[in-house]
Amino acid sequence: MEDLKLFYKKHSTIILPGVFILGAFIIIMQVVLPAFSIVGETKQQLDTEQQKLNDYNASIESLRQLDETKLNDDVKVATSALPSTKDIEAIYLAITSSAARAGVTLTGFSVVLGGVYGKVDAPVEATTMPYVLVKIQIAGVDMASLVDFSNTLLDSSPLSKIVSANIASGGGDVDILFYYRPYDLNQINKDVVKPLNQTQTKLLQSLPQLP
Amino acid sequence: MVEQGLNLLTVEKKREKKYSNFFTFSLLALILTVLISIGILLYMLWLKTTISSVTRKESEALATLNTMNGKRIKYLTLSERLSSIQKIVPGNAEFRDRLTTIAESVPPEVSIEDVSEERNIVTIKMTSPDLAAINTYLNTNLKGLTNKKGSQIRTITIQSFGLNANTGVYSATIEFVFNI
Numbered sequence: 405m406e407d408l409k410l411f412y413k414k415h416s417t418i419i420l421p422g423v424f425i426l427g428a429f430i431i432i433m434q435v436v437l438p439a440f441s442i443v444g445e446t447k448q449q450l451d452t453e454q455q456k457l458n459d460y461n462a463s464i465e466s467l468r469q470l471d472e473t474k475l476n477d478d479v480k481v482a483t484s485a486l487p488s489t490k491d492i493e494a495i496y497l498a499i500t501s502s503a504a505r506a507g508v509t510l511t512g513f514s515v516v517l518g519g520v521y522g523k524v525d526a527p528v529e530a531t532t533m534p535y536v537l538v539k540i541q542i543a544g545v546d547m548a549s550l551v552d553f554s555n556t557l558l559d560s561s562p563l564s565k566i567v568s569a570n571i572a573s574g575g576g577d578v579d580i581l582f583y584y585r586p587y588d589l590n591q592i593n594k595d596v597v598k599p600l601n602q603t604q605t606k607l608l609q610s611l612p613q614l615p
Numbered sequence: 616m617v618e619q620g621l622n623l624l625t626v627e628k629k630r631e632k633k634y635s636n637f638f639t640f641s642l643l644a645l646i647l648t649v650l651i652s653i654g655i656l657l658y659m660l661w662l663k664t665t666i667s668s669v670t671r672k673e674s675e676a677l678a679t680l681n682t683m684n685g686k687r688i689k690y691l692t693l694s695e696r697l698s699s700i701q702k703i704v705p706g707n708a709e710f711r712d713r714l715t716t717i718a719e720s721v722p723p724e725v726s727i728e729d730v731s732e733e734r735n736i737v738t739i740k741m742t743s744p745d746l747a748a749i750n751t752y753l754n755t756n757l758k759g760l761t762n763k764k765g766s767q768i769r770t771i772t773i774q775s776f777g778l779n780a781n782t783g784v785y786s787a788t789i790e791f792v793f794n795i
Contacts, residue, residue: 475693
């Protein structure tokens with residue numbers, strides 16, 4: 405013990421600063437450096453939570469400003485334009501009313517509902533969206549009424565696309581795709597509501613309105 | 616001898632000053648490190664407290680949102696439908712647009728008898744008793760169609776041209792290939 409004291413007294417000018425530097429080094433290695441990464445993660449977590457809070461508040465504000473009656477109408481318009489199931493009745497009504505408005509006589513109507521199993525060669529235009537293929541036969545049609553028919557069909561729900569037509573001597577066949585799509589529950593079950601963007605608002609206004 | 620003693624004293628003083636500087640430096644380094652550590656710990660504490668506060672506010676906001684659940688689901692449904700519809704519209708109007716482009720180019724003296732459209736190919740059969748009208752259409756209007764700004768027509772082919780001697784009606788079959 406005495407030897408140690410003697411040793412310390414003799415070398416105190418070196419030992420004490422050495423202990424200080426060693427202490428500083430240990431603090432840097434054990435506290436400061438690990439703390440930097442923890443602080444980074446915690447800051448990121450705070451930013452995420454803050455963003456969530458902002459999104460929730462923005463959602464509340466958006467929902468408060470919504471007129472529920474208009475919202476109900478908009479949902480009806482959008483779901484009529486793109487039903488979640490194959491709505492054969494709506495398809496038939498769209499075709500018959502479009503034909504009547506264009507002055508075309510509908511002479512035949514058949515629906516290709518698709519196979520039960522196996523891959524089907526779908527029209528290229530329709531591969532990204534489920535559809536019902538409807539084959540119709542029409543009479544009393546010329547170029548002008550065919551344009552009218554396609555126009556009125558575009559203004560009808562459900563949304564459709566004429567993929568082929570073969571008209572000769574005032575009558576012929578037209579193949580039409582009627583689109584539908586099951587609801588994407590991942591998008592519907594979200595907590596955050598984002599306001600419709602300008603494109604979506606314009607699109608909503610351009611959709612066939614309900615009678 | 617005297618000079619040597621003085622030199623030893625200077626060296627000793629220099630050494631002491633060196634040790635003193637070293638001591639001060641090491642002490643400052645330790646204090647600085649401790650202060651930085653305390654600063655970081657306080658900042659972490661502040662972050663944790665803020666996170667707790669934000670999380671509490673989140674729960675309150677979520678509770679408020681849940682009171683508007685019906686409206687929220689309707690709005691999200693609307694948004695979901697519109698996102699899907701964006702993939703259909705305006706691409707579904709191609710048929711109408713192609714026919715309209717062709718119909719607008721046809722003069723009133725010429726009538727279109729047959730129309731066929733398959734994918735991006737539209738074929739029409741036109742008739743007219745007026746040869747000059749058909750000639751003008753084939754030589755002028757068709758060229759105008761391809762030169763039109765934003766024209767989607769890739770090629771135009773006159774597949775046939777003839778006269779029905781019994782009726783005196785001229786007919787032409789034309790194929791329009793549009794860009795996909």
